[in-house]
Amino acid sequence: MNRSGSPPPPGTDAAADAAALKIGGTARLVPLDAGKAEAWLADLARRAEAEDCPRLLALLARTGDADRARLGAVLDLSSHLNAVMLSSPDFLERLFDTEPRARIAEIIASLGTLPVAGASESETMALLRQAKREVALLVALRELFGAADGRETTADLSDLAEGAVGAAVRFALLDLHNREKLALPDPAHPEKGCGLFVLGMGKLGGRELNYSSDIDLIVFFDPDVAAIPDPDEAVEMFSKLVRRLIRMIGERTGDGYVFRTDLRLRPDPGAMPLAIPVPAAITYYEASGRNWERAAMIKARVVAGDAQAGAAFLDEITPFVWRKYLDFAAIAEIQSMKDRIDRHRGFDGIGVAGHNVKLGPGGIREVEFFAQTQQLIAGGRAPELRLRRTEETLSALAGGGWITPGVATELTGSYWFLRRVEHAIQMVADEQTHTLPEDAEGLERVARLSGFADLAGFSESLLPTLTRVEALFSSLFAQRTEPDDALPKVGGFLGGEDEAGVAAYLAGLGFQRPGDIARILRGWGAGRVRATRAEATRRQLAIVLPALLEAFAKAEDPDAAMAAFDGFVSRLPAGLQFFSLLASNPRLLDLLALVISAAPRLAETISHRPHVFDALLDPAFYREVPTADLMAERLSAFLADSDGYEERLVRLRLFASEQKFLVGARLLSGAIEGEVAGAVYSAIADVVLAAAFDAVEKEFARVHGTVPGGRAALLGMGRLGSHELTEGSDVDLLLLYDHDEGAEESVGARPLATTTYYSRLTQRLIAALTAPMGEGILYEVDFRLRPSGNKGPLATHLGAFRRYQENEAWTWERMALTRSRPIAGDASMQTQAEATVREILALPRDPVAMRQDVAAMRARIARDKPARGALDLKLIAGGLIDLEFIAQWAILAGHVPPALIGRPTAEVLRALEVAGVLPNGNFPLILGSSADAYTRIIQLTRLGPGHAHTVEALPRGLSERVAEALGLASPEAIEPTVATTAAAVNETFTRLLPMDREDGV
Template sequence: MEMTQTRGEDRLKIGGTLRPRILETDASKDVASKGATWLADLAKAAQEAGTERLVRLVRSDEDEEARALGAIMALSPYLRGSMLARPALLEMLFDTDVSAFVDERIEALSALPSPEMGEGDLMKRLREDKRDIALCLALRDLFGAGTVSKTASDLSRLAEGAIGAALRLGLREAGKSGKLTLRDPDRPEEGSGLFVLAMGKLGARELNYSSDVDLIVFFDPDAGICADPMEATDTFSRIVRRLVRILAERTAQGYVFRTDLRLRPDPGAMPLAISTDMAMTYYEGSGRNWERAAMIKAAPIAGDIAAGEAFLDELSPFVWRKYLDFAAIADIQDMKSRIDDHRGFGDIAIPGHNVKLGRGGIREVEFFTQTQQLIAGGRNPALRGRRTEDALEALTAGGWIEAQTARALTDAYWFLRRVEHGVQMVADEQTHDLPADEEGLGELAGLLGFESLPDFEKALTETFALVDRHFTGLFKDGRKGRRARGGAGDKDNAAVTRLLANEEDKDGLDAITALGFARPEDVARILRSWAYGRYRATRTEKARERLTEVLPALLNALSQSPDPDGAVAAFDTFLAGLPSGIQFFSLIASNPRILELLALIITAAPALSATMAQRPHVFDALLDPAFFDEVPDRDLMASRLDAFLEDATDYEDVLARLRIFASEQRFLVGARMLSGVVDLAEAGPAFSNIADVVLDALLEAVVGEFARRHGQVKAMRLALLGMGRLGSRELTANSDVDLILLYDHDEEADESDGEKPLPVQVYFTRLTQRLIAALTAPMREGALYEVDFRLRPSGNAGPLATRLATFRRYQEAEAWTWERMALTRARVVAGDPDLGKLVEETVETLLALPRERNAVTEDVRAMRGRIEREKPPRGALDLKLRPGGLIDLEFIAQWAQLTGRVEGITPGTPTADVLAAFDHTLEGEEGPLSLANSMARLAGVMQLGRLTPMGSNQLGDLPPRLADRLANALGCKDAEAIGPVLDETTEAVRERFKALIGDPMV
């Protein structure tokens, strides 16, 4: 009698807890009987091969492993053929762990081809390796002994090894024929300039069980290994053709991998091997969003890996845009809709459903992930992972998706990939369709180890539904977008959009009247003008199409403002300034929740609205969760800027990216002030942090670019001293920056050491000029900052850059009181840390020098009076110049420091903090009208006031919604109370100024 359980030494070293089975269904009876028949055939093959342990195992018909092998043979013709042809391989698994065997065979591919191996021998060896490894991976996968991710990774490593071996053979043979001059014939790929990019799942090391391999082959013409450079394309294309034959040609041993080269640029016209120069020209001029998405997973896997990495680095700006790219959402949605339409996919149904391309399938997880990578990966390199699972984790870390979403989609992805593997294991076909009948579905369920067909169908249905829900949620207007809307508001939405074609449409006028617009005819005329294309933003058909999609939601958001008609007029002004509309309309179509904030900005903050119209991409900052959920400190902001500059291609690109970063960050602070997310007291430090990190990066870039031609002065060190509001960390949205550039160098140096040396003073003067130009140059992204260097020694009459020793001597012997006052706000913002520390110590020493109190007091009083006479205030909101305003408070703080009335204050301390310390030395200086509280109140009003256009200095200039925000910040019951509160505050400050320093107008 046969033993029902084999001995321990007769166990296969596969492991796992799953066992394929033949399910008991009406359709499975014949298959069930075949399981025993195929085990008998395997026993016979094992006996003929002399594999006694395998004979004992498969004859133990009650053994769980034997039953599992019988089920696999009954359910998968491909695996059955492999097992019957390879009993020795199965016998080997009694002694060798299946994963160890796979690793050993894959690693051995790196030594192929051996010196004596020809093409035929290599083809035979690769096919044998593929069949052995594929069988082992299938058994491990079906027994549940390895994750699907591990299976996909091992299949990918197998493909990489086979492709590398085939390419080496082609290069070696081309070298022997004299077509190539190889740097190292034993390692022909090194330095060859020829490399293979793996695309899709192979690039991500997520290969399917029976997958084609998508490849693009490029070569660097500068590698110079072709005997005749004019024949490089033909020579390398022949090598690629040979590679494809080695891998894909079917022989008596089968094939290795089907190979697809159609993802290369313009495959109908381009050669099989494409020069990197030709490829860059194509991608930069004609590349499309689907090609950008494809390049996310691209990886060099064979040939000259270094050349491949260099190419991908150069291609990075094409794939990863500097701006958030919401137009990619619409393109990818359209791509998926075309797939659905072409294949006829509709609702989720299990029989015949395509697990890759169908609704709720694998491709939708990939699109969900890749779309968001494309949107934000340009600014956040952490989002650029090739593997789907890694990318989902990165999106979670960046705040783009919830952790629960990432986990659910990751589990769904790998479940569907395992089902896909099972489908392909049946006959080794590149198919993704589930069986169309109950019999086939039951067989697949049994192969995958499910206990019943209903369990399998339930798991599939729940998974498809989960993926569908998340994929559809990414596209806010639904799966079909504009082609198939649903919902109760469709009728009204359609009526609103008809106004773009007919401004007199009665249903449309009724619909916008119902939204609360008082002058619907006027609003309709504005809407119709957008459809005429008279603005640049609506001239293209695609832009008008996007506008049509978002119009109902846009009007609904604008209708929530206190003056809906005025809001439409304000949006019209904004739209007139937009250089392009496609990206912007795509952005708000994909993020309806942001429309409320957009309406607030357009109706309440004309300065922000103007910035957005000139540079629409600043709006991106509000959409990145990592930027919106906190007020970044300097270190966090610096790390984000470093990541954004990582892909900069040259000096000009660095300047452009610095402008983008600064604009977005300033815009973000303003929007957060407006919406009440950020306390107004945080605005000055936040604007100053932006300037700090940008100036530090800019100085480094300018010095590096300048040194390329002029070199450096021996032992040179630089320190950029921030003065004024920058120094005291009180910048506003549109502040310029006051700077002094200080330097030091070796005493014996008389000129720089570059290709075009300059005398020392000339060198630092021109370097400063270059820095000013870098700050103020009106590039496409605008100027970075307006800059003022007049606080340097001797003002406009002195040199632009000053040596530290000269600066110290000047301040000690010649500086006026106003220059000492300016030093109280001095702070090193960039440059060499050691010199910066020395500069700060020097400033503290200078401020500690004794001075006559009465003389300082008289100078401060006279200076304030001169300013007031020469620059009278321009209105109630000119809080800087009006009597009792910010200059009064700043002068009191600086006077208190210079006359020793406050102690322990370091240079660069914010004015409010200095005044708080001074308040403690005065009797009765507490409450809302203390100096410190007055400073905080007026500074907050000025911060919000800077969101209006420059020159708006009257309370009547404030947009109603901004006035409401200002009233709320001041604790007023309504906007009418703003004026009296400001009057009360400035009058109290002026009285304190007179009492402490004297009447400035006497």
């Protein structure tokens, strides 16, 4: 009896079945060269005989057998499959007993038993490669014979990759455990509780892996699991594990390779380690994640390692991937990604020879982008669209009415046809390519592997498929990318028919380059910018245009103002509402012209949300000075129907942006002055930060529970703490917490140690405030005023805070506390934190040493950060720092009441002026009024272009507004006035805080 057992008696049905391969399928494969196919079959017969494969040998002897003919075609058409069959004919011999699908499942299941006890790394690698070679042959034969479609092929290949990665990860984890680098809770199941998990991305994540695909992986780990003995070494340890994984899976040995691996989809691959701690990843995605990374995460799936940790991570980044609202730029980025691919690859049309069926026009990527774009648009509100597989997504889109059933059916059929062609291209030589050959023979080979009798039939199917896909994909972006020049022109200036007349009119208004301005107007009229493509928009523009031109003609440089407005118009997502508003309310034009020409920060807000101009129509707008209570009332109403954490963050951004715009508009119009603006900007921050902290706390507690007796309070520091924020100010924050004595960890689904809990809570808060959503960021955040600065933990226990301030803090740290106040968190904790700060600041200090410390700090700043111009009011000698230091010293020294802790600088200085401690001398007591003047200048200049440190660098309209705020006749008087004030302040500072030591530090 041979290894296959005794054959059944000849002439029986069982004998016929035993003599046939169990591949199945009815596809007919045609070789390129029948003679060569026969020669290859003879070679295979010799190998079958040598390897004791009698039934395969018998099959090859039957010249009329259909399976024999198909094997011959495969041998002729694919050098890769040829090599596998000739080297391992036993793979085919097994198919007389076992169906390929069952054998594939058996092999993949065997990977789950790896590593074998006592097996070396090289032995494990050999087993993985053997499994890959056999599965690769079987899935190819099933698809080529017509026994399986692309759905089964891609799923089998994906399962193979997942099994291989899992086996390699288990081997590496056990090795770390045996070397006492890890303390696995269950070595029999190494993944369980190990903390490390591998995400399969792209086609692996979607179980759509192509025949010769590499696999996209990202490796993360939870640094807080008990299995990691030394968290400080975890990044290096797990990064080494990842390198080992890559070698075990991807290194080409005498047995071949398993899968090429690609880790470039991980966050910031140029800077991040190969294994990334979960907190770092969460911070990255929430603060810096880009739209293409959101799209990539749609398919992310845990394929190896700690499944529980992986599931928790994917749940935690759900708000990053699935947003309730999406800005236009995110959708445009999908088109931009495709455009960049086309430019990089040189794609410029549809064809057969040399066409890339994945990335080229009409290719696989366009079907995937079509589905993912719709998911990004709608997936936040429609969880049923949160699917990984392309076909399933298209079906769900049709089911939800986002696309028609016909489009879904057409794209699905096209997708699988293109995947079949892609596999045929790759089966030739097992190369990771998606490009059809240029030569006729190569094309004929791919055509026949794709199931066609010849190239002509293949081309007749491929070209219409590519054309249909390209048309459907392009339809997604047609309204966004193609101006409708066919719409009729409206408005005499916009049509450009009378160029000479238009130029003369513009010159008469005062424009120095009327030809350039006329070209801008013609561009608007031709719909060359997105905002003016609609006929209705151009009609409204034509109505308002004469008044608009007159308004911009009043600017100091009308041509520059119009150029700036053109840039503003080009950023508008749509123009109808905006131009209709102006047409109905021409009195807004002067303010608009000032905003566009002098206040780019405000212009940016209008360009994204033109409806903010609506508030300027309210007669109460110029009289109202919103209080914190009024802000809180409005925010509460705005958030009332918000749906979940992510939408709450979006609405906070919208509210803050719009409210800050209204403050800036009031300030620019002269309705309020700088000292009032600082209070209102701070009130906006107060209510928004309180709402954000409340949302973050609740969302964090949902995952990690709460700490017994835990209380936290957020303190505003710096300009926020003293009610002096400006447009665009960072917010300085400090988080203090307390909890029941003996509380060691939170109580919840994923408990954390108390210190970790509050540090992670603070990280989540930072991410919530700084994540660049479609509506921008909420605030830039700075926590460096915490104990020990950047070296200390993000969150500070109240007791530790007190001890540090009493025993270790520098004078400058106590000075910072004079501008602190609680703004959010538990009410009792806010009260306790405020009392603690007052007690710390009331501690007795050496007045001489304190005076010298303040003076030395000012000297060091003067040495290290010289002023950059006459209006660099923070840094000039006698500038804002001098006044702030005097005020902070006055509180520390007890010269003013403790009630002034956290009050504006001018208010503290006025109290100091009447305290009887100022030195005698022949200089005016101008501290409070000087602070007011500086505040007025800074609040206005912060609306203007960045880095404007002289009057000359300011737009004329803005410098005129500054002069008005100071009661000066013209902008030319600003710098002399500042110089006089600074000299007096500098003299006051020197008399109050003389520099008695020489080090200046």
